[in-house]
Amino acid sequence: xxxxxxxxxxxxxxxxxxxxxxxxxxxxxxxxxxxxxxxxxxxxxxxxxxxxxxxxxxxxxxxxxxxxxxxxxxxxxxxxxxxxxxxxxxxxxxxxxxxxxxxxxxxxxxxxxxxxxxxxxxxxxxxxxxxxxxxxxxxxxxxxxxxxxxxxxxxxxxxxxxxxxxxxxxxxxxxxxxxxxxxxxxxxxxxxxxxxxxxxxxxxxxxxxxxxxxxxxxxxxxxxxxxxxxxxxxxxxxxxxxxxxxxxxxxxxx
Amino acid sequence: xxxxxxxxxxxxxxxxxxxxxxxxxxxxxxxxxxxxxxxxxxxxxxxxxxxxxxxxxxxxxxxxxxxxxxxxxxxxxxxxxxxxxxxxxxxxxxxxxxxxxxxxxxxxxxxxxxxxxxxxxxxxxxxxxxxxxxxxxxxxxxxxxxxxxxxxxxxxxxxxxxxxxxxxxxxxxxxxxxxxxxxxxxxxxxxxxxxxxxxxxxxxxxxxxxxxxxxxxxxxxxxxxxxxxxxxxxxxxxxxxxxxxxx
Numbered sequence: 001x002x003x004x005x006x007x008x009x010x011x012x013x014x015x016x017x018x019x020x021x022x023x024x025x026x027x028x029x030x031x032x033x034x035x036x037x038x039x040x041x042x043x044x045x046x047x048x049x050x051x052x053x054x055x056x057x058x059x060x061x062x063x064x065x066x067x068x069x070x071x072x073x074x075x076x077x078x079x080x081x082x083x084x085x086x087x088x089x090x091x092x093x094x095x096x097x098x099x100x101x102x103x104x105x106x107x108x109x110x111x112x113x114x115x116x117x118x119x120x121x122x123x124x125x126x127x128x129x130x131x132x133x134x135x136x137x138x139x140x141x142x143x144x145x146x147x148x149x150x151x152x153x154x155x156x157x158x159x160x161x162x163x164x165x166x167x168x169x170x171x172x173x174x175x176x177x178x179x180x181x182x183x184x185x186x187x188x189x190x191x192x193x194x195x196x197x198x199x200x201x202x203x204x205x206x207x208x209x210x211x212x213x214x215x216x217x218x219x220x221x222x223x224x225x226x227x228x229x230x231x232x233x234x235x236x237x238x239x240x241x242x243x244x245x246x247x248x249x250x251x252x253x254x
Numbered sequence: 255x256x257x258x259x260x261x262x263x264x265x266x267x268x269x270x271x272x273x274x275x276x277x278x279x280x281x282x283x284x285x286x287x288x289x290x291x292x293x294x295x296x297x298x299x300x301x302x303x304x305x306x307x308x309x310x311x312x313x314x315x316x317x318x319x320x321x322x323x324x325x326x327x328x329x330x331x332x333x334x335x336x337x338x339x340x341x342x343x344x345x346x347x348x349x350x351x352x353x354x355x356x357x358x359x360x361x362x363x364x365x366x367x368x369x370x371x372x373x374x375x376x377x378x379x380x381x382x383x384x385x386x387x388x389x390x391x392x393x394x395x396x397x398x399x400x401x402x403x404x405x406x407x408x409x410x411x412x413x414x415x416x417x418x419x420x421x422x423x424x425x426x427x428x429x430x431x432x433x434x435x436x437x438x439x440x441x442x443x444x445x446x447x448x449x450x451x452x453x454x455x456x457x458x459x460x461x462x463x464x465x466x467x468x469x470x471x472x473x474x475x476x477x478x479x480x481x482x483x484x485x486x487x488x489x490x491x492x493x494x495x496x497x498x499x500x501x
Contacts, residue, residue, distance in 0.1 A: 050374055077380035088375040091366075102379050105279050160378075 001026050001061055002047065002158060002190050008055030009039075009046055016042050019056070020209075020216045027188045028206035029181050031195060035236060039214040041162060044194040048082060048160055049073060060158065078106055081151030083161040083180075087143035089135040089150070096122070096131040099150045106154065121149040125179060141172040145179065152183060159184065161193040165200055177203045198240055201225060210236065226250070266462050272384040273392070273458075286390035294356050294391065294457075295398030299405065305351060306344065306406040310413030313338055318423035331424045332432020335414040336407075337441065344406035345445040346493050349452035352399065353485040357460035360391055361481040364464030365474035373465070388461040392454060399453035400446045407442075444500050451492050459485045 002024040009017040016039045024030040032040045045051045047058055049065060058065040060076060068076065089098045099121055103114045122131065125145040130138055138146070144164055151159055161180060165173035181204040184191040193200070201208060205222035210233050218230045225237060226247040238244045277283045317334040364387055367373050376383035411433055418424040424432075463481035467473050 045374075048378055050377065074380040074382075077378060080378055082375065082378040084371040084375060086370055088371040090372055090375075104282055105379065105381055154379075 002192065003059040004047060004056065005059070006056035007043070007046060007053050007058065009042055009051060009053050015214055017046065017053075017214045020211065021056075022209050022216065022219065024190055024192050025207055026190045027185060028191070029184050029204045030190070030192045030207045030209070031201060031205045032192065032209050032211065033195060033201055033236070034211040036196065038211050040194045040196075040211055043211065044160060044162055044192065047192065048080060049077070078154060079157040081154065081156035081159045083144065083147045083151050083159075083164055085163045085166055087135070087140075087147040089143055089146055091135055094132050094134055095127065095138065095146050098135070098146060099153050102150065102154045117153060121153045122146075124152070124183070125149045140167050141176070144168065144176055148176075148179060148183070152187070155187070157189055159189050159191040161191070163195055164193060165195065165197045170199065173197065173199060174203065180204065198237065198243060202243075212236075265466065266459075269384055269388075269462055269465060270458060272382060273388045273461075275382060275385055277385060277389070278381060283386070283390060286386070287393050290390045290394035291398055294359070294394050295402065298352065298355060298398075298402060301351075301355060302348065302402050302406050303409045305348070306339075306409035307413035307416075309343055309347070310335060310339060310410030311417030313343065313410070314414035314418040314429070315421065315423055318418065328424050328428040329432035329435055331418060332414065332429040333435050334432075336411060336433045336437075339407050339410040340441045340445055344403050344410060345448045345452065346489065348403065348406050349399075349449070349456065349489045350486050352402070352452075353456050353460075353489060354482050356395060357456050357482050357485050358478040360457060360460035361464040361467075361478040362474055364388070364461055365467040365477050368465060368467050369470055369474060384465065388458070388465065391461060392457040395457040396450055396453040399456070400449040403445060403449045444496075447500060448493065448496050451496065452489050455488050455492065456485055459488060
């Protein structure tokens, strides 16, 4: 479980996050949603420590990340996996070497055990014949899947995904969403996904935080989101008329 | 402007503190060092050899054409070429050239990793990205630059030996006598010390500009240019300081 309490962050005297609090549950796909520029990427990067917050607390299973020194943070980070927007695979390494990299750095497994773990993770994300290819030789969807494999290779307790569907076609997006959701449930990890993709919200949104202009606006799950009377949330959700129709159909059915 | 210089210098030293912290896994770093020795050092041998051959040949011609006094022995042409190469050309001029070749390579590589979030990715894993990416490059360039210097002196002298007699500026025997005459081994020691400093400057300054880049591809290009310009200036400043201190 990850809990954030009254998180505050600013850049050059401009408040980007204002007093955001939220509990992200274990074994659920927790989504941070909002318009572009609403502060969701800053929030995600603040949670993982890429940005230092100026106020509030970030607790990983009651361990206060904000007050930890570098040594303890490094230890905690070995319990995290992150999938970046563009994949962030290392260009100089092959697919297999990318996935093995965290094991080479931090584990004491034998080469055979490492290979077994790498193969397992690549199979888990349905990549079987691209082990020796370099990142430049694979598609965007495959890059995301390799990034997921690399993020789970150390059996993390926390998984973070920054816009995992950006730049992907709708079909591949569904595959990636399903993959992240199944990994979250199977491994019972705490997953936080930063997205503005409403399809993802409706498919895997177990626990949703909606932020607008750096403030928490609404929280709930995918079943509640269509029926919320929050004005800003409605403007965000129903920007796509399809969801308005889905809501109206459901209301008519009732 | 003053604030900017202090700010950049402070950030450079702060980065170097992170670079020289304890590595997470020595075996991985060792592998990285060998990779960098190949990428940054061994792949520079060709360009060093070509530039040095021409540099030695041209230097020989310049000395020959400027030696108009018939009382001066022609052996001085070989001696002039040798000492110029040993003292300045194969260390400082080669340093300036390597700042362009190796330095821009380092800045572009690290800068690209920065803008594509690969460095953030390392940090999230708990890897000290500064140390993992920069330390092997600094060690590789510091180790390889003295070797490239020796190679440069060798090819420079060979260049003079080919061009001088070929165009009739000096006979082969006069040239060979010249390069053997009044040799001072300390000049080589002095230049090797300069090479260690230049190697550190090239790798560390280029890495700093790559690591601190913000933005996109355009900014990476601009950072490469800044890295080369700043490295060149620092090489010349340290050349002056070391020459005054050590010669």
